[in-house]
Amino acid sequence: xxxxxEINLAPDVLTTIGPVPITNAFLATLATSLILLIIAxxxxxxxxxxxxxxxxxxxxxxxxxxxxMVMSFGDEERAQKFFPLIFTxxxxxxxxxxxxxxxxxxxxxxxxxxxxxRTPTSDYSLPIALTILILVIANGLALMISxxxxxxxxxxxxxxFKMKSIKDLPMACLDFFLGLMDIIGEVAKLASLSxxxxxxxxxxxxxITIITGLMFYSQFLVPIPFLVLSTLAGLVQAFVFAMLSIIxxxxxxxGVRKExxxx
Amino acid sequence: MDAESAKLIAAGICMGLGAIGSGIGEGFVGGKALExxxxxxxxxxxxxxxxxxxxxxxxxxxxxxxxxxLIILFVF
Numbered sequence: 001x002x003x004x005x006e007i008n009l010a011p012d013v014l015t016t017i018g019p020v021p022i023t024n025a026f027l028a029t030l031a032t033s034l035i036l037l038i039i040a041x042x043x044x045x046x047x048x049x050x051x052x053x054x055x056x057x058x059x060x061x062x063x064x065x066x067x068x069m070v071m072s073f074g075d076e077e078r079a080q081k082f083f084p085l086i087f088t089x090x091x092x093x094x095x096x097x098x099x100x101x102x103x104x105x106x107x108x109x110x111x112x113x114x115x116x117x118r119t120p121t122s123d124y125s126l127p128i129a130l131t132i133l134i135l136v137i138a139n140g141l142a143l144m145i146s147x148x149x150x151x152x153x154x155x156x157x158x159x160x161f162k163m164k165s166i167k168d169l170p171m172a173c174l175d176f177f178l179g180l181m182d183i184i185g186e187v188a189k190l191a192s193l194s195x196x197x198x199x200x201x202x203x204x205x206x207x208i209t210i211i212t213g214l215m216f217y218s219q220f221l222v223p224i225p226f227l228v229l230s231t232l233a234g235l236v237q238a239f240v241f242a243m244l245s246i247i248x249x250x251x252x253x254x255g256v257r258k259e260x261x262x263x
Numbered sequence: 264m265d266a267e268s269a270k271l272i273a274a275g276i277c278m279g280l281g282a283i284g285s286g287i288g289e290g291f292v293g294g295k296a297l298e299x300x301x302x303x304x305x306x307x308x309x310x311x312x313x314x315x316x317x318x319x320x321x322x323x324x325x326x327x328x329x330x331x332x333l334i335i336l337f338v339f
Contacts, residue, residue, distance in 0.1 A: 196319075236316070
């Protein structure tokens, strides 16, 4: 048949520093951070009141994300507090999803024949780690601000106290049950956010690997639509991840906000 | 039937059934977006951008089945 190279879900371990295995996706994550830092220094050095062209590009993206944050959070002060986190995740994912576009990157191999760099988000650990970070921030901050109100959003006893007659009992039980279902919803958020990002990027890589391995002649023009699709999917998934993390954090914090604060 | 062929059949069925719902859902999103763009061509760009985001969200369940079928194929 065709010689399709080995596709494995887990990244290959290159070395081990103490108890921590260093995989090739980890090296690619470091490389992506390095690229981000270099771009940041280059753009920052020439920045001024009259914007240069890279500065204008960044300000476009800044405004884009900032408007959506102000819409979700309600006031600018909270949006400013969370902006560095969300924007860093967005920029990191923008660059990390496009590792397949860099030519010859897969050809740098160690002596065992495994490639040295691999798309960071195609390792299941990275999306899970980012999702755990977002969810811990959302729930942890809400618990720190007001633990009773946050837990009260999930286990709703006050619907039982507000009953005026026995006819309200089914509605109160339904409210209580829906509150418990929200806990399962939180776990579903973990699974869905990470799997969406991982699935899109990993599937793109698998398709390109299979198509280039099918025949000799299918290496030349045939992968082009799939590469375009994979690139677009990478951009859209980075944006969707940032938007959903904004929505998770803001909805969690709005649930514990003091109700009597003036606008 | 041995485990190898059961794996292959399982991976195929998993992805095939998952793609049905996603296709129908995204067709709905696209149809409604086109209708809105025809009704109000001025905000066509905004609608298009939001349609892309909605398509990415509607694709999610198909991606879950894809990940499960890839795990079945390559890990077990």
